[in-house]
Amino acid sequence: MAEQTIGERIPTVIAEDVHIVYRVNGAKTGKGSATVALSRIFKRGDDRGVRKVHAVRGVSFVAYRGEAIGLIGSNGSGKSTLLRAIAGLLPAEKGRVYTNGQPSLLGVNAALMNDLTGERNVILGGLAMGMSREDIRARYQEIVEFSGINDKGDFITLPMRTYSSGMAARLRFSIAAAKDHDVLMIDEALATGDAAFRKRSEERIRELREHAGTVFLVSHNNKSIRDTCDRVLWLERGELRMDGPTEEVLQEYEKFTGK
Amino acid sequence: MTAVPSPDEGLTAAQLAARYGLAVSGARPSLVEYVRQLWGRRHFILAFSQAKLTAQYSQAKLGQLWQVATPLLNAAVYYFIFGVILHASRGMSQDVYIPFLVTGVFTFTFTQSSIMTGVRAISGNLGLVRALHFPRASLPISFALQQLQQLLFSMIVMVAVVVGFGSRPGLSWVLVVPILFLLFLFNTGLALIVARMGAKTPDLAQLLPFVLRTWMYMSGVMFSITKMMEGRPGWARTLLQVNPATVFMDLMRFALIDGYGASNLPPHVWAVALVWAVVLFVGGFVYFWKAEERYGRG
Numbered sequence: 099m100a101e102q103t104i105g106e107r108i109p110t111v112i113a114e115d116v117h118i119v120y121r122v123n124g125a126k127t128g129k130g131s132a133t134v135a136l137s138r139i140f141k142r143g144d145d146r147g148v149r150k151v152h153a154v155r156g157v158s159f160v161a162y163r164g165e166a167i168g169l170i171g172s173n174g175s176g177k178s179t180l181l182r183a184i185a186g187l188l189p190a191e192k193g194r195v196y197t198n199g200q201p202s203l204l205g206v207n208a209a210l211m212n213d214l215t216g217e218r219n220v221i222l223g224g225l226a227m228g229m230s231r232e233d234i235r236a237r238y239q240e241i242v243e244f245s246g247i248n249d250k251g252d253f254i255t256l257p258m259r260t261y262s263s264g265m266a267a268r269l270r271f272s273i274a275a276a277k278d279h280d281v282l283m284i285d286e287a288l289a290t291g292d293a294a295f296r297k298r299s300e301e302r303i304r305e306l307r308e309h310a311g312t313v314f315l316v317s318h319n320n321k322s323i324r325d326t327c328d329r330v331l332w333l334e335r336g337e338l339r340m341d342g343p344t345e346e347v348l349q350e351y352e353k354f355t356g357k
Numbered sequence: 358m359t360a361v362p363s364p365d366e367g368l369t370a371a372q373l374a375a376r377y378g379l380a381v382s383g384a385r386p387s388l389v390e391y392v393r394q395l396w397g398r399r400h401f402i403l404a405f406s407q408a409k410l411t412a413q414y415s416q417a418k419l420g421q422l423w424q425v426a427t428p429l430l431n432a433a434v435y436y437f438i439f440g441v442i443l444h445a446s447r448g449m450s451q452d453v454y455i456p457f458l459v460t461g462v463f464t465f466t467f468t469q470s471s472i473m474t475g476v477r478a479i480s481g482n483l484g485l486v487r488a489l490h491f492p493r494a495s496l497p498i499s500f501a502l503q504q505l506q507q508l509l510f511s512m513i514v515m516v517a518v519v520v521g522f523g524s525r526p527g528l529s530w531v532l533v534v535p536i537l538f539l540l541f542l543f544n545t546g547l548a549l550i551v552a553r554m555g556a557k558t559p560d561l562a563q564l565l566p567f568v569l570r571t572w573m574y575m576s577g578v579m580f581s582i583t584k585m586m587e588g589r590p591g592w593a594r595t596l597l598q599v600n601p602a603t604v605f606m607d608l609m610r611f612a613l614i615d616g617y618g619a620s621n622l623p624p625h626v627w628a629v630a631l632v633w634a635v636v637l638f639v640g641g642f643v644y645f646w647k648a649e650e651r652y653g654r655g
Contacts, residue, residue, distance in 0.1 A: 109377050114370035121654070123559070160373070186383025187487045188653045195382040196374035200490060208484035209405075213412035222408050225401035226489055257415060 110281055110312045111161040111184055111201065115193035118154040118176070118183050118336075153179040155336040156193070166313040168327035168344065170320075170351055176336040177316045181283045184314070198311065199280030202227070207270055216247055216254040216261070216269055223273040237276050244302070245272035246295060268295050275302045282310040320348055385649040395492045402495050406503040428511035431466070432459045432518065439579040447584045453616040456519040460613060461578040463515055464606045467508045468544050469569050474500040475548025476555035476562045479652050486653050493652045494645050497552040501545040505537070515613070524615040532612035539634040540605045546637030549645040556652055576602035583621045598623035601633040 154176045161167055169177045182188040185201045209226035210219045220241055224234035245268045247253045247261075258266055284303065300322075307313045307326070317323055323330065323344065330347040332340040340347045368376065386394060395402075414423045435458055439445040446454035478497040479486060486493060520526070555561045575597070577585070582603065586594040597603065608630060610617045623629065 109373060109379065112370050112374050112379060158370070160370075182487055182653070184382060185490070186650075187490070189383060189651050194370065196370065196379035197382040198377065198379050201382065202490065203488055208482070208488040211408055211412045213415040214408055218408060218411075222401075222404050225398075225404050226485075226491065228398070228401075228491065231400050 107162040108198075109160050110163050110198045111159075112196040113157055113159050113180075113184065113193070114195070116154055116157045116180070116183055116190050116195060117152070117192040118179050118188055119191040120151040120153055120179075122149045122151060153336055154183065154333075157333070157336075157338045158193075159331060159338065159341055161312050161314075163311045165329055166307060166315065166327045168323040168330040169314060169316045169333060170318075170323060170330060170347070171333035171339075172355070175333045177333055178285055180333065181285060181314060181316060184281075185283060197281060201281035201283060202277075202279040204274050204279075204282060204284045204306075210258065210270065210273075212259040213257055215257055216242075219258055219269070220254075220273055223270075224276065227274070227277050229277055241272045241276050244275075244298065245269045264292065271299055275299070275306060278306065278309045280310060281312045281314075282306055283314040283316075285316045320352070324348065383650050383653075385646070388643070388646060391492055391494075391646055391649070395494055395498075398491050398495050401491065402499045402502065405495070406499045406506065409500070409503045410506055424507070424510040425513055428463060428466075429514045432462060432514060435459075435462050435579065445580045447580060449581060449584065450616070452522045453614060456515075456522050456524060456614045457581070457610055457617060458579060459515055459518045460610045461606050463508060463511045464540070464609050465573055465576065465578050465602055466511070467504055467540065468547070468602060468605075469573070470507070471501045471504045471544035471548045472551055472565060472569060473562075474504065476551040476565055477559075478548065478552040479556035480559045480562070483653075493649055494549060494642065497548040497645065498545055501541065501548045504544065505541050508537075519613050524613060527615075529612050533609065536605060536608045536612060536630070539630050542634040542638040543601060543605070546634075546639070546641030549641035550637075553645050553648050556648070572602060576600055576606065578602075578606065581621065595623050599629050601630075601637075604630050604633065 157176075157180060169180065171177050179188065181203060183190050184195050184197065185203050186195070186197070187203070209223050211222070214222065220238060221231075221234055224237075224241075225231070229237075242248060242254055245265075247265060247269055253261065253265065258269070261269070303326070313326070315323065315326055327344050330340075330342065330344045330351075331338060332347050332351055340350055374380075385391075410424075411421070414421055417423055419426065436455060439458060440451075440454060449457065475497045478500050479493065482496055485496075551561065551565070577597070582594065582597050586597065598607070604623070604626060607622055608626060611619065611622055
């Protein structure tokens, strides 16, 4: 139902029957006692102390250049996991993802260190995203101004652990949004900071969208999905429940969630 | 559930991907391409190692002074236990034994902590691995580099001790540069190997300290293998001496300490050091690269 027209549309992401399984060590039984763990070691077979979580079950879709695709579904339905698989960060158990260029997740949280100053985190985060030192130097001022960290004094030279949670979130978003991407994936990044910052960040995302080939947006906010996306994938329990134009899918979804 | 109708009629996903030049996401690059990508990330590797080093002491009142104070205290404790209480010097004069001990401890600590941080390089940074793209070898290499910088700080103490006990800077001190280079290659290789193993089996981090401690006591950190093996067959002594930890430690002592002559080194010591470094580094690098696409799974 999503693809009525077959024309000059160029695919950028193809997912073919993607399955993703997480393996969790030591969660097989509720008890974590030493004897249980020991008996697990000696037990042969597939289930030695490892519990498998089948997070995504056989999802297939094709995304095209210029599309903005929303991912919806209840908590734990596999949205973020699917994004990571598209980005090639989580290997698929079965099936394949083909992409054009390097899809990137918007986010650098994991690369930043709370004990370092904001200044050094801007550099570290930029390098972690694959920017060159020159790029970072050129955009440094822009990043700091965008984050608004220095509005209330010289905070950028203080360690990040001294920031309020809102300030830290703002800086993280500013660093992450400093780079342009081919295939951009945003995981509920819109809901950070105060009203003024949210407005700025929505604008920035619109800019990024214009430069990016294809955008994926994960959000629980149906309004922001409506504002940004023209196609929606609805995941439930790791399965693709619906794939179609935004309005159509959201109406079904709202019926399902009882809104 | 709605099936997506195939757009370019009848083409399978693979054919469609081939037609528009799409590549499999997260596939492992060739070894040459991998090295190229890694070189492209050299600034990140360096910045990450320096960041880790700085973050270590950023909450302490004395701050970065601990970079030097920690190894100094370490050396003092080892001297107290092995020099004063156990008399492990076995006839070495104090002027030689104390620099001997300090050099040994610091050199071995470099290897030890490269391995211990290496084993958690992937498993302890899964968040990073699952969030951003970069050649995963950046992490273990970066941690080994952090330990190298830590050793450079320790060397301030080391040089002070060596000079304090009567050795004088000479031409042989230049040898420290190639020794450190080879040792860094060796340690990075080991870090890459344990990083891959630790990514699959995090339990290794619990087991390794015991292996490393055994290795330390076998390597002649606190006692001289030459003195201990006096009167034993020569091949047994050589066998103990070609242990890589001993090779690098003894080379370092030979370079820095005036009273520690070439008679303490095994035959062909430079060749042995070179072989250990190159074999471990190249082997470890290839071994790590082989699992590149699977590290995100944890």
